[in-house]
Amino acid sequence: MQHAQKKIGIIGAGLVGTLLAIYLKKAGHTVHVFDRSDDIRTIEFSGRSINLAISTRGWKTLDDVSIGDEIRAIAIPMDKRAIHTINGELNYQKYGMKGESIYSISRGGLNRKIIDIAEERGVQFFFNQKIWDVSLEDATIYIGETEKGDWQAHTYDIIFGADGAFSRVRHRMQRQNRFNYSQNFLPIGYKELKILANADHTHKIDKNSFHIWPRGEYMLIALANEDGSFTCTLFMPFEGENSFEQIDTEEKVTAFFEKNFPDTKELIPELLKDYFSNPTSSLVTTQCYPWTYKDKVALIGDAAHAIVPFYGQGMNAGFEDITELYNQMMNWGDNWIEVFKNYQEKRKPNADAIAELSFRNFMEMSTKTADKQFHLQKKIEARFTEKYPGKWLPLYDRVTFSLNPYVDALAIGDLQKSIMDEVMLQPDIEEKWDSEEIEQLILSKL
Amino acid sequence: MQHAQKKIGIIGAGLVGTLLAIYLKKAGHTVHVFDRSDDIRTIEFSGRSINLAISTRGWKTLDDVSIGDEIRAIAIPMDKRAIHTINGELNYQKYGMKGESIYSISRGGLNRKIIDIAEERGVQFFFNQKIWDVSLEDATIYIGETEKGDWQAHTYDIIFGADGAFSRVRHRMQRQNRFNYSQNFLPIGYKELKILANADHTHKIDKNSFHIWPRGEYMLIALANEDGSFTCTLFMPFEGENSFEQIDTEEKVTAFFEKNFPDTKELIPELLKDYFSNPTSSLVTTQCYPWTYKDKVALIGDAAHAIVPFYGQGMNAGFEDITELYNQMMNWGDNWIEVFKNYQEKRKPNADAIAELSFRNFMEMSTKTADKQFHLQKKIEARFTEKYPGKWLPLYDRVTFSLNPYVDALAIGDLQKSIMDEVMLQPDIEEKWDSEEIEQLILSKL
Numbered sequence: 074m075q076h077a078q079k080k081i082g083i084i085g086a087g088l089v090g091t092l093l094a095i096y097l098k099k100a101g102h103t104v105h106v107f108d109r110s111d112d113i114r115t116i117e118f119s120g121r122s123i124n125l126a127i128s129t130r131g132w133k134t135l136d137d138v139s140i141g142d143e144i145r146a147i148a149i150p151m152d153k154r155a156i157h158t159i160n161g162e163l164n165y166q167k168y169g170m171k172g173e174s175i176y177s178i179s180r181g182g183l184n185r186k187i188i189d190i191a192e193e194r195g196v197q198f199f200f201n202q203k204i205w206d207v208s209l210e211d212a213t214i215y216i217g218e219t220e221k222g223d224w225q226a227h228t229y230d231i232i233f234g235a236d237g238a239f240s241r242v243r244h245r246m247q248r249q250n251r252f253n254y255s256q257n258f259l260p261i262g263y264k265e266l267k268i269l270a271n272a273d274h275t276h277k278i279d280k281n282s283f284h285i286w287p288r289g290e291y292m293l294i295a296l297a298n299e300d301g302s303f304t305c306t307l308f309m310p311f312e313g314e315n316s317f318e319q320i321d322t323e324e325k326v327t328a329f330f331e332k333n334f335p336d337t338k339e340l341i342p343e344l345l346k347d348y349f350s351n352p353t354s355s356l357v358t359t360q361c362y363p364w365t366y367k368d369k370v371a372l373i374g375d376a377a378h379a380i381v382p383f384y385g386q387g388m389n390a391g392f393e394d395i396t397e398l399y400n401q402m403m404n405w406g407d408n409w410i411e412v413f414k415n416y417q418e419k420r421k422p423n424a425d426a427i428a429e430l431s432f433r434n435f436m437e438m439s440t441k442t443a444d445k446q447f448h449l450q451k452k453i454e455a456r457f458t459e460k461y462p463g464k465w466l467p468l469y470d471r472v473t474f475s476l477n478p479y480v481d482a483l484a485i486g487d488l489q490k491s492i493m494d495e496v497m498l499q500p501d502i503e504e505k506w507d508s509e510e511i512e513q514l515i516l517s518k519l
Numbered sequence: 520m521q522h523a524q525k526k527i528g529i530i531g532a533g534l535v536g537t538l539l540a541i542y543l544k545k546a547g548h549t550v551h552v553f554d555r556s557d558d559i560r561t562i563e564f565s566g567r568s569i570n571l572a573i574s575t576r577g578w579k580t581l582d583d584v585s586i587g588d589e590i591r592a593i594a595i596p597m598d599k600r601a602i603h604t605i606n607g608e609l610n611y612q613k614y615g616m617k618g619e620s621i622y623s624i625s626r627g628g629l630n631r632k633i634i635d636i637a638e639e640r641g642v643q644f645f646f647n648q649k650i651w652d653v654s655l656e657d658a659t660i661y662i663g664e665t666e667k668g669d670w671q672a673h674t675y676d677i678i679f680g681a682d683g684a685f686s687r688v689r690h691r692m693q694r695q696n697r698f699n700y701s702q703n704f705l706p707i708g709y710k711e712l713k714i715l716a717n718a719d720h721t722h723k724i725d726k727n728s729f730h731i732w733p734r735g736e737y738m739l740i741a742l743a744n745e746d747g748s749f750t751c752t753l754f755m756p757f758e759g760e761n762s763f764e765q766i767d768t769e770e771k772v773t774a775f776f777e778k779n780f781p782d783t784k785e786l787i788p789e790l791l792k793d794y795f796s797n798p799t800s801s802l803v804t805t806q807c808y809p810w811t812y813k814d815k816v817a818l819i820g821d822a823a824h825a826i827v828p829f830y831g832q833g834m835n836a837g838f839e840d841i842t843e844l845y846n847q848m849m850n851w852g853d854n855w856i857e858v859f860k861n862y863q864e865k866r867k868p869n870a871d872a873i874a875e876l877s878f879r880n881f882m883e884m885s886t887k888t889a890d891k892q893f894h895l896q897k898k899i900e901a902r903f904t905e906k907y908p909g910k911w912l913p914l915y916d917r918v919t920f921s922l923n924p925y926v927d928a929l930a931i932g933d934l935q936k937s938i939m940d941e942v943m944l945q946p947d948i949e950e951k952w953d954s955e956e957i958e959q960l961i962l963s964k965l
Contacts, residue, residue, distance in 0.1 A: 221667060247702075250704075250801055251704040251757075251801050252702070252704070253702065253703050253704055254700075254701065254702050255700065255701030255702070255703075256693075256698070256699065256700050256701070257699050257701075258696075258697040258698070258699055311697075355696055355697050
């Protein structure tokens, strides 16, 4: 079926906007992408980013337009967590039941690569274009140097808002009647730090692990880069004991790291410089509805559903939006009313589910990964999954290594949690964790 | 203690902004109130309002500046609900355990009266002033004819945003980092209708009742005005069967009312004119935090916490904000940092509690008031309250006829609900509702 070619404007040349552009171009449309910043390929991009972890959902969207392999070539597989205890021990926890990996990649590196590919395929980019307003009814964007200065109008057939957690497009939709919206900030902030490469460009610690220093209310993580370095992220409360507010002098930072992350002393030589020159960023969950306006405007990615990073699913969820949108384009052809309606109805419950799972996962990463009971539970789940693969899949695997809808992952995860809570309360569970009795108990609950 | 006189700007000349102005004037400050609309005293105000019901919290705030009696003179006490069944029966339910009343008053009438009083006491009003932006750091408001035109700047020591559910002041605060915000619309809208007075200016139905036609998913209510008329409000879903979308022709409206509200035929002679000329309005809950910026800017009333109207507490909660703020002014004197900090910390949990209670109460009004079990439960609660007045106060009474914090009302209400759920499940409860056994059961749970 030949579809009518549309003139489509995308606001935001980030990961989701750019990959969406590739899909729309593939479908035969004219695609213009606007971004308020400089071309990321021409500037240094660092200091306030958490490395990304591409997992199964993200790969599907990349592979469906045949660019997965190019990305895999610059990504580093991580098949396990490496837990750094406060005593300097290192414990490994495999991620997937079948040895699957998630893939570390820098945001800047991935973004540059996708923009290159989009340009090769005929997408036009316009950088340094500040969009101040959007007219929903006629899909017009208003661009100007300043908010109160003169604006130029550009009218499209369709506009996508892929402009992130603080989306201008959503901002305009928010002024409609009956638009539901929430933004909720965590009391926890984050700061980027850096583990430098060895002189020979090799990695100082295992590059195929997702490194975590879990300390309860705060934690440090590190993900490998191709150049031998690691991007580290310190998550810590803004206020209170052990907070960004309290730890505000060179002496305090040094003492805090020596006490809590002793094995990082050699790894992060520029700790003080990084700590005081990199910003402390905040973490927000945004939720809204509807995501679309008639057949004119649609939100996608963080603009529709920004989530906290603790499940590593922000980008993957945004890419899955594209897969769903494209499916609906194939189902409904030129009927963009139905494309948008079905897109938002399918994706909204899944976006809410991954928001909830991501919010909950801070506790898992920062506290439970250091907990013996948690490890035992993982072992019981692994054993059961292996024996009854059709009956059980651990929540992490379902979210990360499957294409099951997030909403199912949340529901099944809650059921599995209630079963495992009961299992862990069995007397002598440490001894009989691999017994027939426990197996039967789980089976009886499913 | 003599406090430093401040120059204070209030945005919004509604009920809360104007009453706040009276309090600030009393405390010795210079007070300017700005409003984007015409002076309500010079215009017709109707067509999209629900009559207000002043209850104990509201009266306290009015009485503390000695204006309660002037308001009581133009308000109509309602000591009971009058439930109009679909069969034309009329059942009465007393509101308070001690025969207390809530007081019906029109929004316009009350607002005009409070503005008059504020002006007499030296508050200055500036109407038709469109505020487009606020600078938080130096408490400056920007006023102009149009958003993109020239603006005048007015700088104050302190600014209050009393500009309602879609507050411009909050809008500016929302752009700060780490500002939590949500707006959630109900799928239910409302429309004003009118029961006209008799020729001799008497009321067509009992003026001392809050009239309800509870029909499950939709309902009609009516509150008396001084001139013999009633302001009616039809609450109904926007979409679906029996919705504003479906009932869109004169024939459909007539048939809908004849079938569902047969006894209103004589009462609402201008039904068709009202239905098609009055707008369908939406119902929103907004929540945000923080409410204040340093010692410069504070939100109050709907600007801080808009709620749905089903507990009749929107204005009362806004007035209670003023009482709390004034208490903190008396506690902290010129230390406005502490005034604002303590004001928001005290009020926020209470605002969240009344938002939740109001949201839940649609079901109670539209469904439960027509339910036999609900009446029996009310009787059991009334009997127990009378016998053990220190041990039980029905939720409605605690919210409406007490000054107990809303947050306690919610918590105690939930506990009482769980007890009453168990009581209502007792076999033969219809027979033994007033027995020693039931009394002992309740006592055992408290």
